[in-house]
Amino acid sequence: MKKVIFTALMSLFLCTTIDAQxxxxxxxxxYAKEKYGEKWVDAAENLGQxxxxDKNNGITYVQIIPAEGKTKDELYVLLNYWFTATFNDANSVIKLNDKELGTIIAQGYVADIAQHAGGTNSYNVNIRPVIKCDIKDGRVRVTYTIPFYSVNVAVGGGWIGALGGTIPTRSDENWTLDTCFPFVKKDSHKKTSSKALVMAHAYSNVVMDKIEECIKNGLTGNEDDNW
Incomplete structure (x- = not known):
């Protein structure tokens, strides 16, 4: 019975809930392996250079995307459409949507970007990136921030606990990036932190590309006046 409960709990921890959009x-x-290689520690070390x-010990990326010929209102409609379609569940939500200001802010959620099963505990790493778009005539500034890693810990869920039949309990932690490899060399979760950084960085590329595609071609490709 204990084994069944343990398996069910770990399945819950490992459930993948990234937005399919x-x-x-x-x-x-x-995508991350293709772009950065399969050796997570080496890839993280290269990215760390x-x-x-940022001043809050997170990572912030900024990209200005040109949108020649499109007004602020037109761009707002396109991006509001994209954000509404993309961040629409309990984990991925829109935090601010101000047409007059020309700002949209959303918090995403990517589950299970890295895992580690230690002797005593096991760890499941997620990210909650904050994506902000500032909109003006002819251009959009996208700011993507990873403030920390959101970690689900199965206390007693490591291999020692499994052998002893321990029923793990859940504890949630936030790992600030200044305590994780490669920003510090001594990290007891080095491999896990390395994969988390590479995956978080890869996700920033995907988000930026998706937003640029939306700005240039619309969400579905048929948002024009020919109807």
Missing amino acids: ILRTDELED QLQL
């Missing part, structure tokens, strides 16, 4: 977790992992933590 952007990319499933397995697809994101394939390019990235700097």
Whole structure:
């Protein structure tokens, strides 16, 4: 009975809930491997030489996307359509939507980007990126921020606990990036932190590409006046 409960609990922890409008977790992992290689520690170390933590010890990416010929109102309608279709569940939500200000802010959710089964506990890493669009005539500024890693810990869920028949309990933690590899060299979860960074960085590329595609071609490709 204990084994059944343990298996059910771990299945809950490992459930993948990334929004299908952007990319499933397995697809994101394939994309990250293709782009950065399958050696997570090496890839994270290389990225660490390019990235700097912001003042809040997160990672922030900024990209200005030109949209020649499109007004602020036109761009707002396109992006509001994309954000509404993409961030529409309990985990991925729109935090601010202000047409007059020309700002849309959403919090995404990508589950299970990295896992680690230690001796005592097991860990499941998720990210909750904040995506902000500032809209003006002819251009959009996209700001993508990873403030921390959101970690589900199965206390007693490591291999020692499994052998002893321990029923794990759940504890949620936030790992700030300044405590994780490659931003610190000594990290007891080095491999897990490495994969988390590479996956989070890969997701930023996907989000930026999706927003740029929406700005240039619309969400469905048929948002024009020819109807």
